[in-house]
Amino acid sequence: MKGFSSSLSASVMAILAGVMTCLPVSAQPPGWNDPFPAHKVMDNLYYVGTAQLGSFLITTPEGHILVTSNYETSVPVIQDSVESLGFDFSDIKILISGHAHPDHIEGDALVKQMTGAEVVVGRLELPYVQAFETPGGKEQPVDRIIDAGDTVSLGGTTLTAHVQAGHTNGCLAWSMDLEENGRTYYGFIECSLNGQFLRYVDNAEYPEIASDIQQTYRNAKEIPAEVWVSSHGVFYGLDEKYETLVNSTPGDPNPFYDPEGYKTHVEEFEQIFLNTLVRQVTEANDQ
Numbered sequence: 001m002k003g004f005s006s007s008l009s010a011s012v013m014a015i016l017a018g019v020m021t022c023l024p025v026s027a028q029p030p031g032w033n034d035p036f037p038a039h040k041v042m043d044n045l046y047y048v049g050t051a052q053l054g055s056f057l058i059t060t061p062e063g064h065i066l067v068t069s070n071y072e073t074s075v076p077v078i079q080d081s082v083e084s085l086g087f088d089f090s091d092i093k094i095l096i097s098g099h100a101h102p103d104h105i106e107g108d109a110l111v112k113q114m115t116g117a118e119v120v121v122g123r124l125e126l127p128y129v130q131a132f133e134t135p136g137g138k139e140q141p142v143d144r145i146i147d148a149g150d151t152v153s154l155g156g157t158t159l160t161a162h163v164q165a166g167h168t169n170g171c172l173a174w175s176m177d178l179e180e181n182g183r184t185y186y187g188f189i190e191c192s193l194n195g196q197f198l199r200y201v202d203n204a205e206y207p208e209i210a211s212d213i214q215q216t217y218r219n220a221k222e223i224p225a226e227v228w229v230s231s232h233g234v235f236y237g238l239d240e241k242y243e244t245l246v247n248s249t250p251g252d253p254n255p256f257y258d259p260e261g262y263k264t265h266v267e268e269f270e271q272i273f274l275n276t277l278v279r280q281v282t283e284a285n286d287q
């Protein structure tokens with residue numbers, strides 16, 4: 001079989017096996033919340049996530065935007081990362097909620113409690129977010145509801161929402177301008193293109209999942225992502241790109257500038273989905 005599994009190392013595939021499903025809190029995998037060095041991606045976009053769970057800080061003169069809280073137990077790790085960069089966690093004014101799986105939204109209530117940030121949630125994610133049971137029964141916060149094309153602005157930075165439906169019903173991605181050395185780049189915070197281990201045949205909860213995710217791959221091929229990140233570091237080669245970053249010298253290219261890598265990534269994940277779909281349809285027909 002050509003495609004994804006042939007082009008990634010065994011260790012990456014092992015991580016992906018857990019990542020693919022976005023595991024519930026009870027199955028929180030060991031090591032996912034291990035600290036990862038916080039670093040600048042480009043301009044005012046910083047990585048503040050854990051070893052396996054992406055979280056991003058966008059700094060502005062009027063306070064900061066945090067994209068994705070992850071597990072509740074991830075929040076202190078994220079806070080340490082923000083402070084290691086010299087920023088104040090309490091200056092977070094807006095929390096953009098991650099896609100509606102426990103490993104990306106469980107910490108929203110705690111971040112809200114700690115910062116008072118306005119919590120932004122995608123409209124299509126709302127039923128799942130509202131039904132979500134937080135640790136300790138905290139109320140899952142929702143302050144602003146977002147549709148595709150809506151923008152979130154703070155202190156001169158504007159993010160535009162994109163819906164990448166499939167992995168969840170309303171998986172939200174965000175684009176923003178990033179500047180470096182006098183050039184403006186198309187920055188993209190991907191949601192998730194993970195189509196493995198989702199159910200495509202007779203999915204009563206999400207009947208249009210297969211057509212949604214196929215549309216998402218089509219749309220993703222049109223996104224001119226130049227500097228891109230995602231909800232799990234492994235999706236965008238965080239370990240390798242960070243290694244390149246720390247070994248770089250002034251004047252070297254920014255390793256997070258990777259437009260060709262985005263195209264390859266979309267094609268690889270589409271191929272995983274297609275393989276999964278074919279297998280599920282074949283199994284259904286055999287019954």
Ligand SMILES: [Zn+2]
Nearest residue numbers: 021022101192
């Ligand atoms: Zn997920």
